[in-house]
Amino acid sequence: MALFDLPREQLHRYRSASTEPDDFDTFWSATLTEARRHDLGARFEPVDTGLVTVRVYDATFAGFGGHPVKGWLTLPAEAAEPVPLVVEFVGYGGGRGLPHEHLLWASTGRAHFVMDTRGQGSGWGGGGGTADPVGAAPAYPGFMTRGIDAPENHYYRRVFTDAVRAVEAARTHPLTDASRTAVIGESQGGGICLAVGGLVPDLLAVAPDVPFLCDFPRAVTLTDSGPYREIGLFLRTHRGRTEEALRTLSYFDGVHFAARGRAPALFSTALEDQTCPPSTVFAAFNAWAHEEKSIEVYDFNGHEGGGPYQAATKLRWLGPRM
Numbered sequence: 001m002a003l004f005d006l007p008r009e010q011l012h013r014y015r016s017a018s019t020e021p022d023d024f025d026t027f028w029s030a031t032l033t034e035a036r037r038h039d040l041g042a043r044f045e046p047v048d049t050g051l052v053t054v055r056v057y058d059a060t061f062a063g064f065g066g067h068p069v070k071g072w073l074t075l076p077a078e079a080a081e082p083v084p085l086v087v088e089f090v091g092y093g094g095g096r097g098l099p100h101e102h103l104l105w106a107s108t109g110r111a112h113f114v115m116d117t118r119g120q121g122s123g124w125g126g127g128g129g130t131a132d133p134v135g136a137a138p139a140y141p142g143f144m145t146r147g148i149d150a151p152e153n154h155y156y157r158r159v160f161t162d163a164v165r166a167v168e169a170a171r172t173h174p175l176t177d178a179s180r181t182a183v184i185g186e187s188q189g190g191g192i193c194l195a196v197g198g199l200v201p202d203l204l205a206v207a208p209d210v211p212f213l214c215d216f217p218r219a220v221t222l223t224d225s226g227p228y229r230e231i232g233l234f235l236r237t238h239r240g241r242t243e244e245a246l247r248t249l250s251y252f253d254g255v256h257f258a259a260r261g262r263a264p265a266l267f268s269t270a271l272e273d274q275t276c277p278p279s280t281v282f283a284a285f286n287a288w289a290h291e292e293k294s295i296e297v298y299d300f301n302g303h304e305g306g307g308p309y310q311a312a313t314k315l316r317w318l319g320p321r322m
Contacts, residue, residue, distance in 0.1 A: 003271050005222070005279045008297070016215040016255045016283035021247070024256055027151060028199060031064075035161045038066030042169035044073055049099045053077050054106045056099040059113065061169035063162035070116040070130045071166060072096050074106040075175055084180035084204075084322035085111045087167050089189035089196075092143070092212060092227050095121020095128015108315065110322070111177075113170035117188070118162060119143065119155075134158060140234040144227050148234065149244070151251040156213065160195040160252065167200055180204050180322040184314065187276060187303065188212045188227075191254050194284055197265065198257030205321050206265045207314050208284075210276050210305040214254035215283035217246055225274045254284040264292035266317050268310050270301035 006014060021027065044057035055075045063069035076083065086105045090096065096116040105112035120143070121128015136153060139145040147153030171178035182205040185193035190211030197206035212227070219228045231249070235242055250256065265288050269281035278297075285295050296313055298306050306313065 004274070005271065005277050008271070011278055011282040012286070014279050014282050015286060016253075016280075017217050018215055018250055018253045018255050018283075020256045020259070021151075021250050024251060027251055031157060031161055032164060032199065035064055035066075035165060038062045040165065040169055040172070042172045044173055047099060051100060051103075054103065055079075057173075059169065061165055063118070063165045064158040065134070067118070067133055067158075068130070069118060069162045069166065070096060070128070071169070072099050072102060072112075072114050073170060073173060074099065074102055074112045074114075076106050076109050079109075079111070079175050082175055082177035083109060083111050085113065085170055085176040085178070085182070086318075087170055087181065087183045087196075088112065088114045089163055089166075089183070089185035089192035090114065090117055090125075091186050092188040093120055093123025094125045095130070097126030097128075101126055104311065111170070111173070111175060113166065113176075115163060115166040118158060132158065140230045140237075142227055142230040144230040145234040145245075148231075148248050151248050154248055154252060156195075156252040159192060160199070163192045163196050164199050167196060182207065182318060182322060184208075186210060186305070190276075194254035194257045194261075195252070197263060198260035201262055203263040205318060206261060206263050207267075207317070208254075208265070209268045209310055210270060210273055210303055211254055211267070211281055211284060212276050213252060214276070215280040216249040216253055218283070219277065219280045222277050222279070223274050228275075255287050258284040258287040259289055261288045261290050263290055264321065265290060265294075266314060267293070267295040268298070268305050268313075269295060270298040270303065270305045272300060272302045273305065275303040
């Protein structure tokens with residue numbers, strides 16, 4: 001696919017037409033307050049993986065509704081004092097996978113916590129183990145339209161709440177330095193990363209790669225690739241519900257979380273990405289509130305973005321920060 005979105009000079013000026021709900025902050029404050037009524041109950045069980053340079057813990061904590069959410073915490077084997085913490089969220093359809101899939105960040109001397117995504121983990125990778133016990137109204141197969149009838153019911157209300165609680169849980173381990181916490185993620189993980197960046201006030205750094213869940217009004221009309229296409233296919237059947245659907249999705253739009261970003265941020269995008277079109281990524285980047293921000297642009301790549309090159313860029317970028 002050749003370049004299909006706005007020219008680069010326009011991308012740097014582009015602003016989303018997504019309308020921020022008047023009660024956006026109230027909605028999320030109430031959601032997190034409700035979640036925190038449940039004991040976080042973070043548990044870290046040592047796992048014998050055969051790996052000798054890291055220690056791995058099978059983590060469980062209470063997310064949205066007090067539901068148990070899984071994760072992996074990986075620490076450098078020699079860690080004896082608290083070390084900086086990187087919390088990672090994974091892409092659409094994936095789960096926390098297997099411990100040996102997550103060795104990069106612990107290899108840098110940092111703690112690494114990867115959150116399992118509720119109800120996912122069956123599309124690729126090493127799988128997942130967190131259920132989503134909440135039912136929903138009729139929806140198109142996938143996750144985008146689950147609970148699209150109202151923001152209180154939407155699937156990503158639960159996921160974003162889980163993600164905030166994941167940061168809180170990872171910070172309770174005695175060998176993680178809560179004051180030096182960064183969040184990262186690719187695609188859906190990047191979108192979750194943006195939400196956490198807007199909801200957790202004391203992060204040191206935020207690094208969303210080719211983030212999903214941004215600028216819904218443009219995304220659903222610009223690309224016919226999934227997962228955004230799930231929304232259009234739902235509306236193809238449920239005619240006349242576009243305004244209602246977009247209102248619900250506005251509570252989960254990365255653009256509005258970006259406007260509350262209070263940490264330095266490193267974004268990435270790719271100009272041939274039909275899954276997360278570059279204008280939707282720039283919509284969040286241009287809205288990011290913290291003055292220290294940058295974006296890596298990969299001219300001839302699709303949704304793989306920068307891949308290992310972007311990983312190397314993140315390593316260099318995070319180095320002096322934590």
